Amino acid sequence: MRAISVCVGSSCHLKGSYDIIRIFKELINEYNLDKEWELKAEFCCNNCRNPVSVRIEDSKPYSVDVDSAEAFFKEKILGA
Numbered sequence: 001m002r003a004i005s006v007c008v009g010s011s012c013h014l015k016g017s018y019d020i021i022r023i024f025k026e027l028i029n030e031y032n033l034d035k036e037w038e039l040k041a042e043f044c045c046n047n048c049r050n051p052v053s054v055r056i057e058d059s060k061p062y063s064v065d066v067d068s069a070e071a072f073f074k075e076k077i078l079g080a
């Protein structure tokens with residue numbers, strides 16, 4: 001099982017972490033990936049100046065906002 005981690009630290013929370021988690025959850029369901037990908041919340045990973053931090057496994061934090069969440073998922077998860 002691979003993991004997508006979304007930061008829910010206070011700065012990312014204000015920028016929409018929970019909306020991004022909801023979007024990723026819907027996409028995981030839509031593409032039947034719940035056996036392959038697990039969604040996790042994590043605390044601040046020191047990338048607060050950017051949009052919401054999302055990590056895939058142990059990657060560096062990517063910066064994702066609500067508008068780019070679906071495209072990010074398609075590129076990094078479906079394309080992985």
Ligand code: FES
Pocket residue numbers: 007008009010011012013043044045046047048052053
């Ligand atoms: S609160 Fe998300 S990186 Fe700091």
